[in-house]
Amino acid sequence: METPELNHFDVILIxxxxxxxxxxxxxxxxxxxxxxxxxxxFGGTCALRGCQPKKYFVANAEAVAMGRQLVGKGIEAAPRTDWKALQALKGEFLEGRSEEEVEDWREAGATPIRGEARMxxxxxxEVDGRRLTAETIVLATGGTPVQLDIPGSEHVGVSDDFLDLPDLPERILFVGGxxxxxxFAFVAAHAGAKVTILQRSDRILKNFDGEMVGVLLEAAKELGIEIRTEEEVRAVEKVGEALKVTTSTGAVLETDAVFEAAGRAPNLSVLDGHDGGVETNRSGVxxxxxxxxxxxxxxxAIGDCAASGMDLAAVADEHGKAVAKSLLGDELVRPRLEVVPSATFTIPSLASVGLGEDEAREKGLAFQVHKNLSISWASSKRIGENHAGYKVLVSEEDGSILGAHLARHDAAEVINVFALAIKHGIKADDLASFPWAYPTMSSDVKNMVG
Structure with a gap:
């Protein structure tokens, strides 16, 4: 029998x-x-079921897209995705990672426990009948994919299912914008699928600048992605090998696969029974x-299971760092989230940091808007990019960067330059005059603020 001392910890992380x-x-x-x-x-959503494996698909789609864009411009034939080989490459990355995580934790001095936990x-x-106590309990349970509650929902997959597809269906419908x-829509379309997106509101990607989303919509249209806004799924029926999707407009769409990709809900199963005295709402703890x-x-509570901040890996990491400092210090510490860049890995990618135009106006700030398409720039021409743009908000008071919004290749990398500028008060003139390594995507920053 285990002694109480073996089951008591300073901190239990779920x-x-x-x-x-x-x-x-x-x-x-x-x-x-x-x-x-x-x-x-062990390893979490980002490493095993989200950010990292997803980028294997995105990198493939970017390579295919760039090859197609350059056909006749130095490339003789467009590349095609080998889906099975791509899945094998992703599998190599994931193989053994979870076991390595467990061993790494043991070597670091932690007690890793596999099982369903409940407060x-x-x-x-309690885990599989074993009762554990702690001075502090940290919930880091993340989120779970939202699932439709409609007739035929058993025929609808979630993001995990898409990432593990052994073969790519010819037609795919994604629910949510x-x-x-x-x-996933851009990945699938560049891999050869006919893609449809259903979005219940009037626009996709609401957290990004509307004009930059407009640039992406043009790219989606050229690629053949059909985006149907103000339309919801009402039912899914399997007819032979196909699926028939009935929408809120009365339309019936035929497809081979449907994936609910509208987002993730906080995973709060550890609180089932409400015995832990932990208050929750729809957004989490x-x-x-x-x-x-x-x-x-x-x-x-840290990360996606907490009702606080954006559901981003970088935000979750800052939550974790702050809680560790609180537990080791004499005072509680807030997460450092004054400036958080975000990106979506479409083609072109979208990225954003700081204030949008409406937010800046609501704050009563005086600012200039530097915006344009950038497809005529050498950085776009050399990769055959047909859809690219930027928008940067510069304070009229002191020349600081208030916000930046990009839609172009490597936007997710370049946005970090603007994030650092906002964080450390680097002015637009400093960015414009800085001797960037040239020619690079980040050296284009000088053209966006000049």
Missing amino acids: GSGTSAYYCATPLLEAGKKVAIIDSRP VAEDAI GYISCE VVDEFMRSVSNPRVF
């Missing part, structure tokens, strides 16, 4: 993704006794500015 890593690592280095529990393979008291977790749906539960001070 979840093993990157936010848990950034939280647990400093605690272990400080000699804290830490348990890490996960019901799924059974304000300071206790967020970043997951749009990224209700926390204060220090990521501490407002109803149970023993509990912190």
